[in-house]
Structure formats: structure tokens, C-alpha cells
Amino acid sequence: MKIIVRVLAIVVLFIHIGDGARILGIVPTPSISHQVVFQPLWRELSLRGHQVTTITTDPIKDPTLTNLTEIDLHFSYEAWNKIIMKNILAFNDNPIRGILGFVEQGLDITDQQLRHPSMQSFLKSEDKFDLAIIESVAPVMIAFAEKFQCPFISMTSMDGFTYLYKSMGNPTHPVLFPDSIYPYYEKMSLAQRLGSVISTNVMSIMIAYSSFSQDQLVKKYFGENYPSVQHLMNNASLLFVNSDPILHKIRPLVPTVVQIGGGSHLRKPKPLPHDLKEKLDNEKNGFIYFSLGSNVKSKDIPMETRTTILETFSELPYTVLWKFEAENLSNKPDNVIISKWLPQQDVLRHPNIKLFITQGGLQSSDETIHIGVPIVGMPFFGDQAANIKRMVAKGMGLSVEYTALEKNDFKAKILEIIQNPKYRNRVKELAALAQDQPMTGLERAIWWSEYVIRHKGAAHLRSPLLDIPWYQYLLLDVIAVLLFGFTFSTYILYILVRSLLRLIRRNLNDNEKKLK
Template identity: 75%
Template sequence: MILHVFFGVIVFVHAGNAARILGIVPTPSYSHQVVFQPLWRELSLRGHQVTTLTTDPIKDPALTNLTEIDLHSSYDVWNKKIMVNILSYKENALVAIINFITQLIEIEDEQMRNPNVQALLKSDEKYDLVIIEGFMPAMSAFAVKFQCPLIAMVSTAGHSGLHNLIGNPTHPVLYPDVIYPYDEEMSLSQRISSVVSTFLFSLASSYGNSLQDQLMKKHFGSNYPSIDEIMGNTSMLFVNSDNIFHKIQPLVPSVVQIGGGSHLRPPKPLPHDLKEQLDNANNGFIYFSLGSNVKSKNIPMETRITILETFSELPYTVLWKFEAENLPNQPDNVIISKWLPQQDVLRHPNIKLFITQGGLQSSDETIHSGVPIVGMPFFGDQAANIKKMVTKGVGLSVEYTTLEKDDFKGKILEVIQNPKYRNRVNELVALVRDQPMTGMERAVWWTEYVIRNKGAAHLRSPLLDMPWYQYLLLDVFAVLLFCFAFTAYTFYILVRFLSRFIRRLLNNRDKKLK
């Protein structure tokens, strides 16, 4: 009897602490979704009732507290328009970003028309917390609808526009934007470029927010606050960064770093055939993958030919994530597969090198696995990530648009044969793991903190309530300049008066002497 009462109390207390959480991740990209999935899993295992809008459902029957609304159909627009355009786009970066923003709106609009999402919009459900992907701020309106706190979360370090929305200080030179490929000491021309780029990207971000506002009002109603107002009341911003891989940046308490391999899962055995192939790679193997967004089958033909010629001259087995059934002119030492368990491939003892596009999740995985890299960036933050890794000494990089066989082959052999690259990545592994708690533990703790306190208004940045001219000290400088000018003018008048007075005295004395 006593035992039954004890377990009853435990269940009651656990249920009393449980919350209803709505998680919304609209981007149809597995590299985005994989960052959020461990959070949904952990929150549901802790007894919270979690509902997610996602393009990549976990579909784990053991997660009985997790309800998933499947938006996988959004991949049609993502793969057929956005990713193909990125590989073939010839215009400047700003035009490409604007096109990217408008196509994201198309994806969101289609998702909002999903019958299950429409049912959620029209429901009288109650939620204690809404967590959204910060790149899609229109979804923040769900927090207004359900009158609950809001957490924004991003799968990268977070661009300057998001930091500005939550009141975290930004600086185009000290803390360049995540897509800018410089984070160490910059030259004057690079500093000018960063300032101009940050300004132009802020204009693009403002344009994007205006479209997000229109989308929000279309589906939620015209009486909703603006995107800037809703996001300005965000309780927390979770950024997928850490202090080892990313540049040190001051963060207000409402910005929480959850990076450092939060998405990593426990090791699993490789498929039998693949394991046998890698075990038999006597000279070791190279793993080549361009991630989940860039498809190797879609890269320019001249680039593919150069890659194949390079691989054919290497003494190593090459494992290539290639999304087609056949690879024309495939060398004997090259193995292709449409899908590969990347984390477990990187853990294999025979791996020598990872040729990567430089996505943040791939960068985390290679560092945690102690594998050096040759980077081949394509878009977004990839160039910046590869630049960081090269600067930190864990590899080298090539440009896919100007790829040459001799240069590519030379860099591959240099990274494999020179032990300094693997030694350096192992040093970073030790630093990354020497942390008081993991990024995911921080994410869970702060999520439940927001739930317990019904928000985090007490951690709101004072920068949000300060006019821009005060933040830039323009009023202070104006007063000081006025005081200086007034003092200088007064001193000038006084000197002028004294000069004339003395001159008059001297003239009178001279007249008397005559």
C-alpha cells in the first residue's frame, strides 16, 4: 500500500511538471532538422507533451509523448528550385539571397495550407511554450495565438539580424556575420567588405521580414503584431555555436549556445557490406560528401570530371555519397552510395580524410571524430566554416568553380600525409569535450527554465529598449561636441577681447609717450 502511494506521488509530481510544447521547424533540409530532433526527443522523454511541425519526422514509436505533423512535401520546392538555383546561379550574392528569401516564403505558405496545420490554427489547444526555427519568424505568431512564451532556435551560429532582434550586440568587424568567410584579423579591404555586406544583408533581412509579416497576416489575421515586435519579446535564442569552433562573441543571457555536437548520436554498427569494404581498405579511405542539400549528381560536369581524374590517381579507397544509381567513368577505387551513415563512417579507424562542403553539422562531426578535412564550400555559411577550419589548422580548402586536378590532389595528399592536421583536430576534440555540460543539456535546462518562469522577460536585453542613436552614443557625442565648440568659441572670444584690450592699452601708452 505504501509503495503504491509512493509511486502515485512520483507520477503525480512528474505529470505536474510536464508541459505542452509546440516545435516548428519549416526548413526542408535534413541538416537543419537534425539539430532540433534531439531536443524534441529529450523533452518528450522527460514527460513533456511535444507537438512538432517538421519536414523530417523522427517516427520513433517509443516516443509516445511526441506528435509530429509531417511537412515532407516541402522538399519538392526546396530541391527543384532552391538547391538547383544555388548551384547554377550566376548573379551577385544579394540577388541570390533575395531569391532565396522569396522561395522560402513560397514553402512556408504551402506549409500553412497543410490541413493539419490549418486544424492547429483553428483549434483551441493550449500550449505552455512555442519553439520556432529563427530563420522563419512568421511562425512566431503561434506564440501570440496560444499566448505563451517563445524560444527561437537556429541550426547555425545565428546571423546578425537575429541577434539584433533579441538585443544582442553585433559588430561587422569583431563578429562578422555567419556567412562572411573571415573571422580572424581582417585587412582594411576585408573590413570594408564586411561592413558593406552586413548593411546589404540587413536590407535583405528587412525585406524578408516584410514578406514574413505579409505571410503571417494572411494566415493569422491582420490584428497580429509585427514580426519585429513578436521576435523582440522572444524569451530565448538558441544558437548552434560554441566557443571552440566559433569566434568569441559577447552574448546577453537570453542567447544560449547549444553547439559543439549537440546532434551527435551514439555509435551504431555500419551496414555489413559497407563495413567489409572499409575494413579492407588497406591504405585507408577518403570519405567524400557534399551534405544533404548539395547533390553530387548536380554539380557541374567539368567539376565532376576533375574530381574523378583526381580520385583515380590516389592510392586510397574513396567512399563518395553520390545520389544517382551510376557514376559514369567511375574509377576502380571509388565506391558510391546514395546515402551513408556519416557519423559512423567518420568513426571508422581506416578513415584518412573527409572531403566536405563545410556544413556546420558536418564540421562538428569531423572535429568530434578527429578527422582532418579538405573543404569544398558551395553556399551559405559553408565558406565561413571551411575558412575557420583552415585557420585552425585542421585542413585545407579548394574552390569547386576553379578546381584543378594537380592542386586538388596535392592538397589531399598534404592533409593525409602531414600529421600536423590530424594532431591539430585531436587538440580541438579535447577542448570541445572539456565542457561542464553539453549543448543539448543547456538547451533542455533553459527550455524548462522558460516553462517554469512562464517566459524570461527579466532577461530581456536593455538594448531592445534603447534608441539606436543612444546606442551609438550620438546624443552624447553631440552634447560633448557642442560643449567643446562652445568652450572653444568662448575661449576664442575671451582671447580676442583680451588681445584688443591689451592692444588698446599699448596704443594709449604710446600716445602718452609722444
């Protein structure tokens, strides 16, 4: 009997291996908030028997994942960290300048990554892949799909920008569905609607502006005969967007756009470090958790803002746990605990937590919804302001502006959230909605990835919008024909009426002459 069981196990193992595909995953952005969204995807695909190779700045480094090979680009953080805060502050002074700074920085980092020895070796390899899954903010990397002649899935760690939806032939509208970094999304005033239209078009111009540089990088590292980056983007089999219908606005989606949001990066609870757990367990009045995420460093925020934050915290009857990236914090009140790193998901799960003060990054927003903690938002850049506005509109909390932070207002909002149960109750309601789904975001990502592998792409799902000229989509030719027809008909009618009036006038004149 044991022999039969072993034989069956071996047969099943070989069948499983035979079904495995070779998958290339590329997430080159040196930001852990981008990486954590897709790490569960790489892990699960490898556990399902697929041979997964990833190009990443944050390798998982799990020796039990024997099907996972990782090309480590962690060195990219050095360049990223040097300029990230400068671009964030520039974004608040002048969003266009800030975005251009990120675009130029991204191109420089991509150049550094592609000339790195590990990437040069990979570029020269003769590997074969059945699928590539590539982060959309680094479009140059899409050339790998062309190099390996395999279908690819474009993906983003937040909701898609308008240009990404357009690249999939998905309907867009600057008022109904403004870009994810535009901080207004419903019941917009005329000025806000005008701003959204301008913002969307400016973004399109900047994307077009960067396309030339991207094409030059493709030619430099991949070869002269590669199509343009824009052409490659339009050939994506699918687009994975990290959004969901609970936090994000409802919008029509073509079959090739798949929402994988809704806490897909959440992991199973783990015990807190012993010392931290003991401190939080003893906070009978509860505690506040304050973190600005992975890109905005608390140690680098303007000193005036930091002083206001400390003065506010010193007057609160609660302990504040602050993710602060330096060893020391001058003028720190006794009720403030600082730490360079904290296991955020497990901190949010602690029963004594009262409030999460957050910058509003999408991953943090997902966590607070699914775990059920009310917020005070303090957005800095990117999609953070829009995320915070959505959460405030949904009744999950309140917000403050870090550029105009005022102690009494900040304190009043903190106390309002903690002392008024409606905010926590509302978050619990949204958590129930977010979790009541037929599939998790991760399960959708896995299913659709294997779908593209099974069918060697998804050309049969391609949106017809990609195959018609822009003037046909806008009905300009139809409008022109209708206008011509209306104008011509009006002109003919005018000629007929004028001729009839002349005939009548002539007859009247003839009758008058006869009477005379």
C-alpha cells in the same frame, strides 16, 4: 512489499506527468541538416514527460515517443529541391541575388505550408502551450507564439546572423563578429573589413525588405491584429544558437543567448550496414569519405567539376566512398564506391578512415571535430566557406575552391592531409577541447527550455539594449553634447581672447597718442 513499490511507482509517475508542460516546436525548413540539430531536443523533452507537438518536414516517427505529436510538412521538399541548386549557384555568382532567392523561396514555402490542410486545422485549434521553440529562419511562424499566448525561444541550426543577435539586444560588431556567412573572421585586411561592414548592412536591408512580405503572411493566416514580425522577434525569451567556443569565434553573449552547439546532434554509434562494413574493414590502406551534405547534390554539380574530381580520385592509392545521389556515375574509377545515402557519423567513426572531403556544413564540421577526422574543404554556399576557413585556420585541414578546382592541387592537398600526421593530431586536440565541457549543448537546451517554462518567460534577463534608442547606444546624443560644449567653449574662449587683444591694442594706441 511489492504493493508498496507499485504505489510509489504510480505516485512518481503522476508527479512526473504533473510536471510536464505543453511544448510546441517548429522547424519548417525542408533540409535535414536543419532538422537533425533539434530532433534530439524534441526526443529528450518528450522523454522527460513534456507533451511535445512539432511542425517539421522530417518527423522522427518513433512510436515509443508517446508524448510526441508531429505535423508532417515533408511535401515542402518538392518545392525546395526544385530551386535549391539554382540558388546555390546564384549565390556564388552574386551573393546578394542568391540570398534574395533563398528569402523569396522561403516565403513561398511558408505560404504553401500555412495553407496545407494539416496546418489549417492546427491554426483553428484551441490548443494551449506553455512554450514554443521556433526556428528563426521562418519568422512568420513566430506568430504561433502570439496566437497561443506563450513565451517562445528562437533558435537557429547554425551560428546566429547579426540581425538575430541584435533582436536579443546582444552586442554586435561587423569586424570583430562578422556574419556567419561572411568568409573571413580574423586578421582581416582593410578591404575585408570594408566588405564585412557592407555585407552586414546589406543583410539588414534585405531583412527589412522581406519584413513586409512576412507581415502580409501573418495577416493572411493569423489575422489583422497581430504585431509586426520584427516586434515579435524582439520579444523572444531566449535565442538558441548552434555554435560553440571551439569552432566559432569567442564573443560576448547576453544571458538570453545560449550556445547549444558542440555536437548536440551526435548520436550513439551504430553498426554499419554489413556489406559496407565488410568493404571498409578490408581497406587496409584506409579510405576517403566524400560528401557534399544534404542540400548540395553531387549529381547536380557542374560537369567540369565532376570530371576533375573523378580524374583526381583515379590517381589516388585509396578507396573513395562518395555520397552520390544517382544510381550510376559515368567514368567512375574502380577505386570509387558510390551510394545515395550513408550513415555519416558511423562512417567517420570507422578506424580505417583517412580523410573527410566535406562541403563544410556546420553539422558535418561538428562531426569531424568531435569524431576526430581531418578534412579537405570544398565549400559551396551559406556558412560553409566561413566554417572551412575556421577549420583550416585551426589546423584541421586544407581547402579547395570548386569553381576553380585543379587536379594536381586537389590531389596534392589530399595526400598532404593523409600523409602528414599533424592534421589528425590537431583534430584530436580540438576534439578533447570540444568534449571537455560541464554540459553538452543538448543539456543546455533542455535546462534553459524548462527554465523558461518554470518562469513563464525570461523578461528579467532582457538586455537593456533593446529598450534604448539606437542613437543612445551609439552615444550620438552624448557626442553631440560634448561637441556642442567644446564648440561653445572654444567660441567663448575666442571671444575672450579677441576682446583681450582689442583691449590691449586700444591701450597701446592710447599710449602712443599720449607719447606724441
